[in-house]
Amino acid sequence: MQLNENQKVFKEGLMYIPADDTEKPHLIASKCPKCGKVYFPQKDFCPTCMVEDLPEISLDSEAVLYTFTIVSMGVRGFKTPYVLGWVDIPKDGVRIAAQILCDPDTAAEKLHSGTKLRLDIGVLRTMEDGTESVGYRFVPVED
Amino acid sequence: MLREVAMIGVGMIRFGKYLEKTPKDLGRVVCWDALKCAGINPKMIEAGYMANAAGGALTSQTMVLGEVVFREVGITRVPIANFENACASGSTAIYQAWHDIAAGYHDFAIVAGVEKLYCGDSQRTMAALAGAGDSELEMSVGVNFPAHWALRATKRMELFGTTRSHYAKITIKNHHNGCLNPRSQYQKEFTMEDVMNARMIATPLSVLECSPIGDGAACVILCAASKAHQYTDKPVIIAGCGMSSGGYVETRDITYNDIERGAAVAAFEAAGVGPEDINFAEVHDCFTIAEMMRVEGMGLCEVGQYDYMLDHGEVEIGGRLPINPSGGLLAKGHPVGATGVAQLCEIFWQMRGEAGKRQVKNTKVGLAHTSGGGIAGDGAASVVTIAKRGF
Numbered sequence: 001m002q003l004n005e006n007q008k009v010f011k012e013g014l015m016y017i018p019a020d021d022t023e024k025p026h027l028i029a030s031k032c033p034k035c036g037k038v039y040f041p042q043k044d045f046c047p048t049c050m051v052e053d054l055p056e057i058s059l060d061s062e063a064v065l066y067t068f069t070i071v072s073m074g075v076r077g078f079k080t081p082y083v084l085g086w087v088d089i090p091k092d093g094v095r096i097a098a099q100i101l102c103d104p105d106t107a108a109e110k111l112h113s114g115t116k117l118r119l120d121i122g123v124l125r126t127m128e129d130g131t132e133s134v135g136y137r138f139v140p141v142e143d
Numbered sequence: 144m145l146r147e148v149a150m151i152g153v154g155m156i157r158f159g160k161y162l163e164k165t166p167k168d169l170g171r172v173v174c175w176d177a178l179k180c181a182g183i184n185p186k187m188i189e190a191g192y193m194a195n196a197a198g199g200a201l202t203s204q205t206m207v208l209g210e211v212v213f214r215e216v217g218i219t220r221v222p223i224a225n226f227e228n229a230c231a232s233g234s235t236a237i238y239q240a241w242h243d244i245a246a247g248y249h250d251f252a253i254v255a256g257v258e259k260l261y262c263g264d265s266q267r268t269m270a271a272l273a274g275a276g277d278s279e280l281e282m283s284v285g286v287n288f289p290a291h292w293a294l295r296a297t298k299r300m301e302l303f304g305t306t307r308s309h310y311a312k313i314t315i316k317n318h319h320n321g322c323l324n325p326r327s328q329y330q331k332e333f334t335m336e337d338v339m340n341a342r343m344i345a346t347p348l349s350v351l352e353c354s355p356i357g358d359g360a361a362c363v364i365l366c367a368a369s370k371a372h373q374y375t376d377k378p379v380i381i382a383g384c385g386m387s388s389g390g391y392v393e394t395r396d397i398t399y400n401d402i403e404r405g406a407a408v409a410a411f412e413a414a415g416v417g418p419e420d421i422n423f424a425e426v427h428d429c430f431t432i433a434e435m436m437r438v439e440g441m442g443l444c445e446v447g448q449y450d451y452m453l454d455h456g457e458v459e460i461g462g463r464l465p466i467n468p469s470g471g472l473l474a475k476g477h478p479v480g481a482t483g484v485a486q487l488c489e490i491f492w493q494m495r496g497e498a499g500k501r502q503v504k505n506t507k508v509g510l511a512h513t514s515g516g517g518i519a520g521d522g523a524a525s526v527v528t529i530a531k532r533g534f
Contacts, residue, residue: 010283010284011279011280067294067295067297067301068294068297069293069296069297069345069346069347070343071285071289071290071344072342072344073287073344074285074290075273075282075285075287082285084284084286084290084294084345085294086397086520088394094393095519095520097280097284098284099285108346113298124283124285136284137284
């Protein structure tokens with residue numbers, strides 16, 4: 001995805017956005033070399049072990065839905081209704097809140113805890129100044 | 144050794160919409176009422192604690208609300224601090240005042256909570272309230288407070304077989320109680336059908352399962368229990384207070400609130416009582432599911448048992464463990480900074496037998512609980528206060 005001049009990621013350092021379809025996007029995390037805990041968003045220190053300069057890692061691409069809701073009264077700038085979920089990355093022990101790209105009318109039948117998901121990068125909402133906020137979201141993977 | 148702390152006077156306005164009033168207008172009324180209720184001269188007050196959460200975002204009165212309001216009722220030349228801790232702001236101020244009196248720093252203190260959420264622009268109010276979450280991360284991907292709780296409500300239905308009608312029973316119960324409380328913002332009964340057909344906010348929660356926007360103020364006068372009988376024959380003792388932040392363990396079961404357990408255990412320990420001793424409770428029902436998870440989280444019943452208690456009327460005013468006899472946040476209203484202080488007002492009236500039509504029969508030991516904020520699917524601040532009769 002090539003961001004145009006009206007688009008901006010909502011926070012730097014969270015995700016790798018490939019320029020075209022030949023590569024896949026990934027989320028950027030850090031991992032404590034001592035206790036193995038994975039931090040997303042990345043952290044420059046592990047408060048448990050008090051280790052600094054944690055190495056950067058890519059979060060695992062396998063993601064599953066933990067729970068979801070269909071939001072009718074949403075955060076300003078989001079087109080409603082939208083589907084929102086907590087998404088588990090089991091290998092890394094990380095849980096992420098994110099939009100689930102799924103038709104809100106059929107989401108209740110289609111989604112369940114354990115639904116397999118893949119990462120996607122796109123426009124999440126339009127800000128008050130008209131800029132588009134770009135970020136991560138997940139798409140159900142058809143079995 | 145900590146000293147016992149007593150409530151000797153309270154004041155509270157009916158929660159609602161006061162567009163033409165300022166925070167100072169609302170605050171001075173409840174402080175004066177509480178001082179009169181206690182029969183104490185303001186010059187006796189040695190410290191002031193003011194709670195407010197959204198004033199910085201929604202009003203022009205920021206930073207020194209406590210000093211401004213307490214000056215109005217003649218409280219000057221004393222230490223005054225302002226408390227901001229999301230929906231737990233009021234109970235955080237209570238916690239601090241309780242600590243300071245129990246530790247012997249002061250004999251008499253005033254605690255007030257004031258909030259003006261109505262500003263004529265509901266989007267602005269909603270944006271201000273969203274500041275109680277992780278604004279950088281979760282708000283950016285679309286999480287607001289209804290969604291935060293709806294995600295838990297969905298999971299609970301999956302894990303426990305809880306149904307939408309269980310959630311609705313909390314709305315019906317609390318609005319019924321609100322009809323009996325003259326200070327309740329809403330005084331209207333709702334039926335199962337009303338809740339089921341109400342506009343959806345975030346599945347499975349409808350608009351009737353979310354606490355309303357409101358303005359309000361409440362105040363309590365606290366003192367060292369040894370001095371209380373000079374002012375009243377019926378002091379209510381704050382036997383213990385506990386507070387905790389979240390654990391934020393990412394892969395935890397989000398249907399269990401361990402933040403409430405942390406605050407409750409500390410409060411029970413300080414009060415020297417256990418969950419089985421509690422006769423009634425005011426619990427932070429910002430959403431229907433929240434009441435359920437918090438009663439269970441504090442250990443007032445087993446995790447997953449609340450559905451049964453609702454089905455069997457156990458948490459109604461005449462039941463085994465009345466929860467939110469005041470109408471709770473859902474009916475009485477939720478002017479954020481005032482909420483925790485108003486809960487203590489209700490405990491005070493209930494224990495003294497002054498709660499009118501909503502009077503609970505057995506009120507020897509009561510509990511008030513508020514929780515504020517939401518971070519990583521967990522609570523940010525939880526405060527539990529346990530009260531006993533001092534007469």
